[in-house]
Amino acid sequence: MTTPHMVRAGTASYPEGLLDLEDPPDLYLIGDLAAAPGVAVVGTRRCTRYGIDLAERFGRVIAGAGWTVVSGLARGIDAAAHRGCLSVSGHAVGVLGSGVDVCYPAENRPIYDGILESGGAIVSEYSPGTPPDRWRFPARNRIIAAMSTAVVVVEAARTGGALITARLGAEIGRPVFVVPGDVDRPASEGCNLLIRDGANPVLGANDLIEGLGLIIGPPQQAASASTVDLPQSGLTVDELTTHWSLSLPETLARVGRLEIEGLVRMSGDRVIPG
C-alpha cells in the first residue's frame, strides 16, 4: 500500500471528476480512492482558532455522512479537515503539490500516515520524489476541486490557494459552500468575496450536510432506532419508561441518542418528536 503507482487518465480506475478538467493529468497514487463522493474542504494556512474548530467539525460530519474528505494536506484548515475526518475513522484523500512520497509540511506526517491507515489515499500529478515547490501548489488545487463533488471553503484570504480552488471548482461546475466571516478579518475576506459572487453561505455543520445532501444525495444514516415510537404531542421521560417498557437509565439513553440524531427534542422533561 505504501508503494506509489500511476493511474493514467481515461483508464477505468481514473477518478471520473478529473475528466472535467481541460488537461486531465496522470495521477500518482498511494492507498485507495473510494467510490464514495468526495467533498473538498479547503482554506488558508494562516487561519484562526475558529476556522480550525470549524474545519475539524466539517471533516467529522462529512466523514460521518459517509463521504470522502478531499483536501491538500497543507497547514491550517486543510490539516484540520483531515484531522476531523480521521477522528471518526473516515475516508480521506490528500492531494499533494509534491511527489506522493514526500510529506510536506513534515509536521503533518501523523495525518499523512493516518489517511493511509484508515484506508484513504494520497495522490499527486508529480512523480515520486518531486520536492515541494511553492509554484506547484496552485496547480494541485484544480485536482482537489475536480476530484470533489462540492467545494467547502472554511477560511480564505483575499489571495491564496483556497480561493483558487473555489474559483476553479465553480468553473467546472462544482457547487461552492463558504463559511461567512467578519468583514474586517483578513482570514475571511476571500470567503466573503465568494459569497458576494454567489457562493452558498454555510450556517453550521447541519446546514452543510443538508446542503451537500441536496447535491450528493442523502447522507448515510447511522444504524439506529430512527423510527420513533412516540406520540406527536410528546411524553414526559417518566411516561416514556412505561410506554417503551424500559428501565429509566435505558429510556434516558435512548432519548439522548434520538436527540443527537435530531429525531426528538427536549422541552423541559417532555420529549417531543421532530
Added chain:
Amino acid sequence: MNSATMSVALVGGDVKPVQVEVHVGRPQESFKLTGLPDTAVREAKDRVRAALASSGAKFPNRTVTVNLSPAALPKGGTEYDLPIALGVLAASREIPSPRDVIVVGELALDGRVRSSTSGMAAGVLSARLDLPCLVPESSASQAASVPGARVYSIKTLAEAAEQLRMGLDGEMVKPRSVPPSLDTTADLADVRGQPMARRATEIAATGRHHLLFHGPPGGGKTMLARRLAGLLPPLSESEAVEVGLIHAAAGLTRGIRWDRPFRSPHHTASRAALVGGGSGVPVPGEVSLANHGLLFLDELAEFPRSHLDTLRQPMEDGAVTIARRGMSVEFPSSFHLVAATNPCPCGFTGDDRKPCQCRPAMVSRYRQRVSGPLLDRIDLVVKVGRVESVEMRSDAETSAIVRKRVAVAVDFRSNRPDLISEVASRLILRALDSGVITARGVERTKRVARTIADLALAEEVSEDHVAEAMVLRGDW
C-alpha cells in the same frame, strides 16, 4: 514573675496554639493586655478581676501585663478569660505555671466558668499536641468527642486552680464515641413520582455533581434536594473535625458528627453571610459551613446576581480567602451545590396545564439571573414537573436502598481505570456537531457519563452512559 498558659485560637478552619503570658511586676495597680485582642478579649480584664475576687483569690496589687502570643494572630471571643486568670495566679506564685495545659473558658463575675465555642478547638489541639486540656463542663463532651483528646471538665475558676495545684489528678472526661447518625426524618420514599429527578439525585450523590432542579411549585424540588444529604456517605474522621472547627469559628456548636452538613441560606442572606467576612476576626460564611457537605440554594433566581457570582471562586478553588489588613485567612469551601428554582416568577412557564402569568420580559430577566459562569459549573440540570395524582403511588425506593448503591459506586470509583469506549467518544462529538451540547458541555457530559458508568460498576464509559448524561443536562 512570669507565667505562661497555653490556649487556642481558631484560624480559618484550623486551630493554632496561643501562649497567654502573664507578668506580675512592681507594686503599682495596673492591668495591660497586649497581642491584638478584640473588644471581647480586652473586656476580659474586668471579668478576670471580678472572678478572682469572687473566688477568694487576691488580685495582685502590682503591674499585671498579659500578652497573647503570637501577637500577629487576631484573637477574639471570651475564651481567654480563664487562661488569663490562671496565668495571674501562677505569676503570683499561687499555683504552678500551667505551661503544658491547654485552657479555654469564659468567666462569669462570680467565678463560674461558662461554656466556650472553643471547646472543640481545645480538644483538637489537645489531641494534636498530646497535651491535656481544661474545658468548661458544658463543652467538655464536645471536646472529648475529638479522637485522642485528653479533656478535664471544670465548673469554676477555683476548681481549675485546684486541679492545677494537684497536678490534674481529677478524672478525665470519658472519650465519647459518636454513633453514626443518619437523617431518618427525610426519606426519599416520601417523594412521589419524579423518577428522572431521583435518578439525577442518585448520580449527584455518587459523583458529587452540582445539581439544579427547576420546575413549577409543588413538584418536590425542595424535598428532593433535602434528601440528597441523606444519600451521601458519612464524613471521615478528619472531615468531621474540619467541619466541627469551621462551625466553631462561626460560633456554632456542632462538635463531631458524621452526617454531612446541610446549609440552606435564605436568598436575602448578605454576601458576607454567604462567603464569609465580618469585621475583626474573619468568620466563615455558608460556603465554608457547607464544606464537605451540601449547600442548598432554594429559589436560586431570587438570589442577587452579584451574590451568585461570588460563589464562583469558592466553587472552583474549594477555599475562600478573606483578606484583612495585615493578614488573610483561608477557609475551606468544597461544598456540593444543590439548587432549586421556579422557571419564572409565577412558576408556571412551560407547565402542561396551568398558564403562566408573567410577561415575557419578566421571564427572561428571571432566567438570566441563573446563567453564565454559575450554570457552567452545574453538571446536572433537571426539570421537576408537577406530579399528577395518578402518579401518587408510593412504591418508591427508600433512602437506605439508594444510599447502599451510592456507597458501592463511590467505592468502585476510588480505584478503577478511567476508560471511555471509542463509540462513546464519537457520540459526544456527534452531539457537539449537531448542537445538542456545547463545547463547554462536553466536559460536563463526560463527567456525568463517568458517574453513570460507576453506578453500573462499568470500567468503561459506554454509548448509553453518554446518551443518558446528555439528557440529564437539560436546558435551563
